[in-house]
Amino acid sequence: MDSQGGLCSERPSRRQDRAVTAGQSKIDAQIDAFLASFLAGAPVPAGALRSEAIVARARYHGLQGLLAENPHFVEAAPVATRALFRDAAADAISDVLRHELLGEICSAFAAAGVDMVLLKGAALAYLVYEKPALRPRLDTDIIVAPEQKGAARDVLAQLGFAASPVHVPHYQTTFTLERSGIPFPVDLHWRAANSDFLAQLYTFETLRAGAQPVTRLHPRAVAPSDEMLLSFAITHLLFDRDYRAGMRFIWLVDLRAIAARMDRAAWERFILLQATIGGSGAAALALREAEARLGRFVPETAIERLGAASEGRLSRYLAASEFGRMRRDLLCRNRRQALTYLGGVLFPPRARLMEIYGPVPRWQAPLLYLHRAATGIVKAKRRSGR
Structure with missing residues (x-):
């Protein structure tokens, strides 16, 4: 039969799917061992590993800058190096713009009397890496005291940042500003994690206690x-x-x-x-x-x-x-907070459903809620290994 239907267009069986997944996992593991050897200072040859696969895995691991500057990697994988070097160059350009923008944020927060602490990749890039661009990051995480979140939002809005809609009860808001055609997201936290358990361990006061200056970024910037x-x-x-x-x-x-x-x-x-x-x-x-x-x-x-x-x-x-x-x-959480959170997770606003599934008739919403819940449970069980 032709390629439009019939046996020739059958989807692979589950056994075939598992075989492909297992084969890919084996290749990924081989590439991971290859990449890790350069991080550990004990490089091994690339052997039969394909350059495209090496590049894809290096990008996943966030190593483009570090590997592009590693002389042993350059020698072992010259074709992959060229692709990663282009990535690293783009990261460096973005980082110049990001540095300027973060400096403006720090100055504006200081002028408004809002205390902030840099978190995660932003803090690490300027404190522990020789060049901030060597620590790739998609966004910048900052945390403020809960009572100052309104003032912090106002500061970011005045700088031209636009807030993303929040459909589920979270302890952060993402703000984005575009410069030179590049979007720069900032995650404004007033609790360090959306997990209530973790947020109670890592409070703003705890993270700011003993904070250290991040002068490479700004005289008023601090990190834990x-x-x-x-x-x-x-x-x-x-x-x-x-x-x-x-x-x-x-x-x-x-x-x-x-x-x-x-x-x-x-x-x-x-x-x-x-x-x-x-x-x-x-x-x-x-x-x-x-x-x-x-x-x-x-x-x-x-x-x-x-x-x-x-x-x-x-x-x-x-x-x-x-x-x-x-x-x-x-x-x-107390009972009311728990029910509010569960309601937001299980039954998000229709606008959120449209983001996920596209424009749909109102009558289909109950079916989509069921589909979302079912797939969420399956994914959660898969991630949990249960």
């Missing part, structure tokens, strides 16, 4: 202390990897770069912090995984002490399934 940066990076890594196809290597490089700045006193403060928030086991897990890929960089006894601690509340939360985490988050 090194031990808090490491703790937050580990939590972010273990929480977010369930929503991606594995671990991004740039997150592991972040851990190593932060650790390189920490002296013995900072490590003692970090170990004490993990004991306080119940994250010792999770920290040991993440640091071991990073060292397995990148080589040793943590003081010899630090991981042993972290691993020997009793399992705490944060470690249990991060090890839980997605449903387990949601249950723990709901327990942090």
